[in-house]
Structure formats: structure tokens, C-alpha cells
Amino acid sequence: GENVEQHPSTLSVQEGDSAVIKCTYSDSASNYFPWYKQELGKGPQLIIDIRSNVGEKKDQRIAVTLNKTAKHFSLHITETQPEDSAVYFCAANTGFQKLVFGTGTRLLVSP
């Protein structure tokens, strides 16, 4: 079955720096790759997603890139702010509504 690996597990940056989180997946049949942000006491919030027919997608300070050949996808956050501090999860689909999640990255943005 699908396996999603995520790195790093923790990431500390200064406010204004960029942050990059990387994921790899194993099942070449996966074609949808969302990223979720989870704040303390809340459920995961969808922040950006990408489909396998697209190489890059951007939404303001957040961008996602996908390399289908290498089975890699990454989240890029520019000009980080303290409110970006949270746990970020990547995921890959293995069927309708069924996502396999990475293990999460705890991002800490220091003022």
C-alpha cells in the first residue's frame, strides 16, 4: 500500500525566513496531494493541494511542487510569520476520500 514519508519532523525558523517541508510517496497511482496545517486543539486545515498533472501551485506565501518521476512533493512557505507555527501534514490519496498522511512537521517561527 501507499507509504508517505515526511521530513523534517521539526523545523525552527526566524520570522521572515522561508520554510520547506518535503514528502515522498510510494504508490505511483496516487494523483492527489494535499497539505494540512493543524494548530493545537484543532483539526487539520487544508491549506493547499496539487494534482499529478500539475508541477507547481502557488497561493500567496504558500507553494507546492510535485516531481512525479521521483515521487517527491514539497511545501514552501515564504516570509514566515509567528502564526505559521503549527504542525504540517502532507498526504497522498489511495482512493476516494482515503488519504495516507505523513508523520507531520512541527514548524516553529520565532519573532
Place this chain on the structure above:
Amino acid sequence: KAGVTQTPRYLIKTRGQQVTLSCSPISGHRSVSWYQQTPGQGLQFLFEYFSETQRNKGNFPGRFSGRQFSNSRSEMNVSTLELGDSALYLCASSLARRDEKLFFGSGTQLSVL
């Protein structure tokens, strides 16, 4: 528009008991899926419901079950609770089965003592 609503927010049960968790999807959303989140195993898919039918099931024992009502609201049930069932149970909804954007609720934190 209100988000996904899960009740109760917290639950404390003892081993051997059973529990029912409730989920109201975003208005207009017809597909509901459930996930379990633990520090050790992360986020894991439990099952998916659409049109009152279970469409997909994760690798969990039969003690975990669910259902969906005609108004798309869903419940999940765990019988004969074990200590390892302590987790955050998350419900997610989407417009339809083929709409893969999942919107999660805040979850129900279940503690089994």
C-alpha cells in the same frame, strides 16, 4: 457557512465500554470520512460513507463501526474499548465522493482508562 461539527469534544471511558461519536458535515456535503489520530500512529483512515453506505474501510478491527444518515450526518461507534483506542477521532466531509478536498472537524478526544 458552518464547518464540520463533532460532538462531544471530549470523552472519558473505561475499558470494555462502548462509545458513539457524532459528526455533522458542512451543509451540502454528502461524503463523510473518519480518521484516528494518535501520537504513535499518526493520522489513519477508518472509513468513508456516502449515500448512507460504507464505501471504503481502513485496517481497523470490527469493533470500529459507523453509519451515515439520510441528512449526511454520521456516527461512529467503538465497542469493547481498549486502552489503545485513546485517540483524537476526526471527521472530514467533502461535497461528493469524487471531490477529494476533505474538510476536517476539530475532533473528539477519547480517553480510555
